[in-house]
Amino acid sequence: MKNNSQPKNNLSEEQVRRQKLEQLIAKNKNPFLNSFFPRQEIGKIVHQNKNQSLTDSTQTKLNVHTAGRIIQIRHLGKIMFFQLIDQGVKIQLLINAIHNPQMFATAKTWDRGDIIGIESGQLMKTHTGELTIEVEKACLLVKALLPLPDKFHGLKDQELKYRKRYLDLLMNNEARQRFQLRSQIIDFIRHYLVTQNYLEVTTPILQSVLGGAAAKPFVTHHRALDINLYLRVAPELYLKKLVVGGFNRVFEIGRVFRNEGLSPRHNPEFTILEVYQAYGNIKTMMSLTEKLITEIADQIFHTRKFTFKQNQIDLSVPFVQMTMIDAVQKFTQVNFDEIKSFAEAQKLAQKNKVPLDKFDQTIGHVLNRFFEFLVQPELTQPTFIYNYPIEISPFAKRSSTNPNFTERFELFIVGDEYANAFSELNDPIDQRQRLEKQLAERIQGNEEANELDEEYLEALAYGLPPTGGMGLGVDRLIMFFTNTESIKDVILFPTLRPINN
Numbered sequence: 448m449k450n451n452s453q454p455k456n457n458l459s460e461e462q463v464r465r466q467k468l469e470q471l472i473a474k475n476k477n478p479f480l481n482s483f484f485p486r487q488e489i490g491k492i493v494h495q496n497k498n499q500s501l502t503d504s505t506q507t508k509l510n511v512h513t514a515g516r517i518i519q520i521r522h523l524g525k526i527m528f529f530q531l532i533d534q535g536v537k538i539q540l541l542i543n544a545i546h547n548p549q550m551f552a553t554a555k556t557w558d559r560g561d562i563i564g565i566e567s568g569q570l571m572k573t574h575t576g577e578l579t580i581e582v583e584k585a586c587l588l589v590k591a592l593l594p595l596p597d598k599f600h601g602l603k604d605q606e607l608k609y610r611k612r613y614l615d616l617l618m619n620n621e622a623r624q625r626f627q628l629r630s631q632i633i634d635f636i637r638h639y640l641v642t643q644n645y646l647e648v649t650t651p652i653l654q655s656v657l658g659g660a661a662a663k664p665f666v667t668h669h670r671a672l673d674i675n676l677y678l679r680v681a682p683e684l685y686l687k688k689l690v691v692g693g694f695n696r697v698f699e700i701g702r703v704f705r706n707e708g709l710s711p712r713h714n715p716e717f718t719i720l721e722v723y724q725a726y727g728n729i730k731t732m733m734s735l736t737e738k739l740i741t742e743i744a745d746q747i748f749h750t751r752k753f754t755f756k757q758n759q760i761d762l763s764v765p766f767v768q769m770t771m772i773d774a775v776q777k778f779t780q781v782n783f784d785e786i787k788s789f790a791e792a793q794k795l796a797q798k799n800k801v802p803l804d805k806f807d808q809t810i811g812h813v814l815n816r817f818f819e820f821l822v823q824p825e826l827t828q829p830t831f832i833y834n835y836p837i838e839i840s841p842f843a844k845r846s847s848t849n850p851n852f853t854e855r856f857e858l859f860i861v862g863d864e865y866a867n868a869f870s871e872l873n874d875p876i877d878q879r880q881r882l883e884k885q886l887a888e889r890i891q892g893n894e895e896a897n898e899l900d901e902e903y904l905e906a907l908a909y910g911l912p913p914t915g916g917m918g919l920g921v922d923r924l925i926m927f928f929t930n931t932e933s934i935k936d937v938i939l940f941p942t943l944r945p946i947n948n
Contacts, residue, residue, distance in 0.1 A: 460558075460594045467556055468590050478590035483564040485514040490536040496570060497578055509570035511580050514588065516562050516617070518595065527554055531563070531580075535623045539579040540565070550582060560591030609935050609943055622936075628747075629925045629937055633700060635743055636720060636921070643735075645696040645722060650685035652678060652702070656900040658882075659683035660918075661839070662705040663894045665715070678704035681918065683842065684903045686723050687871060690914055691906045695725035700921065711933040712863060715942045718921040723871070727915030728844075729854040732868035733831055736858055736917055737764055740829075740865075740924070748928065755927050756861050758827055766829040766858070771818050774832055778822045783814045806893045811836025811851060826859040841881040841897055843869035865924060868917035875907035 458466075471478045492513060515533035525544040530537050544551035557563065566584040573579050596618050608615040608622070615622045637647065655674065657664050659681030666675050682699050689697050704716045724731055744751050744762050751762040769777070776782045779799065786792050792813035796803050801816050814836055826832075833856035834846060843853035854870035872878050882899045889896040925937045935941040 461592060464558055464590065464592050464594075467558070468592065470556075471587070471590065476587075478587065480564075480586065480588045483514055483586070483588050485564065486512040488536075489513055489515050489531065489533040489538050492570070493536055493538055493578060500572070511565055511568045511570050513580075514562065514564040516591075517557055517559055518617070520557070520559060525551075527551065529554070529557070531565075532617070535620050539573075539577055540568075540585075541571075541573075541579050541581045543581065546581075547583065550584065553587075554582075554585070557587065558591060558594070560593070560595045561587060562589040562591070564588050605935075606943070609941050610946075612939055625929050625931065625937065626939060628929055631747060632743055632925055632928060633718075633921060635747060636739065637700060639739060639742055640698050640722065643696070645698045645724075646694055648686070648689060648694070648697050648699055649701070650679075650682040650689075650699055652704075654679045656902070657898045658900045658903065659842075659897070660703075660705075661895045661897070663707060665704050665706045680705050681719070682721050683916065683918070684900060686721055687911060687914065687916065688903065688906045690723050690725050691909055691911050695912075696723070698722040709942065711935075712923065714922070714934050714938055717934070717938070720919040720921055721916065722919075723914055723916045725912040725914050728870040728913060729833065729856055729868060729915060731915040732917040733768075733833075733856055735915075736866045736868065736919065737766055739919075743924075743928065753927065753930070755930050756932055758861050760828060760860060760927075762829060766831055768831045768833065770834040771814060771832050771836070771852075772834065774822050774826075774830075775814060775817045778825050779817060781817065783810065783817075786810055789813070806888050806891065806896075809836070809838050811838040815839050823859060823864075824862040827861050830859050831856045832859060837881075838884075840869065841885050842872050842878075844872050844874075845877070860927060863923055863927075864920070865927070866917055866919045868915065871911065871914040871916045873907060873911035873914060875904055878907055879904055 468478050492511060496509070513533070515531035515538070517529050518532050518537070519530035521528040527542045529540040529542070531540055542551050542554045564586050565580060565582060566586060568580040568582045568585070571579050571581055596614060608619075616626070641647065653667070653669070653676045655676055657677050657680065659679070660683065662680040664677040664680050666677055668675055681703055682701060686697055686699060698721065700718065700720050702716050703719050706715060707713055709715070722732070722735065724735075741751060741762055741764055744753070753760045753762065772783050781795055781799070783792075786795070789808065789810055792810045793803070796813050796816065799817070799821065801813070801820050803813065803816055807813060807816060818832070833854075834849070834852045835843065835855040837845060837851055837853050840853040840855045843855040846852040846854055856868050857864050858866040872881070879899075882897060882904070885897040886899045889898065922934050922937050926932070926934060929937065931937055
């Protein structure tokens, strides 16, 4: 048994393939055929016939016209076997030299990776029960000039998988299924929100003012206008302008861009869902977030029990709810309700080895750092943390019970943040004051602080209804549902350092 695609005469496999290409051209045969329209997909052929007996008396009735890529070649005397794949589904081909010597001679020139069209062939099963097409007539559609990875081992190098995702998808059915699930989840999110009377909209990616999230932006330049523009860090402010304009329920699923480091949880461009509902609030958004996630679990996966990062996660509702102060007290025994000065908070941070940034100048900033470093990693089961300090929540309404905190929550699972939501701040005077504080931080060097957006403030002055808003990290959600620990494994083409750098 042998594979006829092996290099000969010390030539590389690519050189051998290029020789075959030249021979085809010399014979006036097009190695990159202009068109071929298969009447049947391999997947449908397999699905419809895998349980059929396909005896000698029935196989003549099942003529096949299909196409796919060769991923395996075997010689067995006067018989050649090929494995053909299309959209992740495989089927075996058989070419018999005695029955079809001309087709056999043609097939000997094929290599792994070549794409071929089966113009006619009879469906049958071998004595081992394998569904097989006995080829009568076939043609080369595309000559592959580079060899596929080894059929038994595929792509093992993680970096290579990300750089050559097309090969990963060809050789790794698990990767293919993961990205099909990604598409299915996003499609479900869209369908679910539409059934809840939300309108899908599209807002600008190029923005003249930085706002909507605490993040360092990418900056580009528009030559005709001679102005710098940001790649959006969030669509938030434009979506709230639409609520001002009378669209009471809007959402957008799209890419956002943040000029931050790479990690298993971070890619500079990622997919976000943002939802806004007039006459809603933090409780409305908490209910929506919980319902959306559990509906995905129920409708796509038919379970609420999942394994993620070796943890058994239960999505049964209701999710745990804790204020940030209560969560910090539970895991650190530090009660921030009793802290009356920044100096006292600073000393507690030093004592508990909680690092502070130079911009962390209030008790609320220190509370948030305590939470990020000492509490967040401990939150394994789905947990809503709410009542965030006003200093880190410039677009959230003040709490009606404590003006130092806001009506804001974040959802955490296994230490990762999945969703961020507010009762949206709709007081234009308060909003201006908060953005001015953000601007002061930005002047002091905080590249993640928001800019003062006069157009947004003007829109608020016309009146934003009481509104709930929520942003959800789609990539992280897909990581959870597919038990994937790196964001690069759920983004088809993640950001990578160029090879020559």
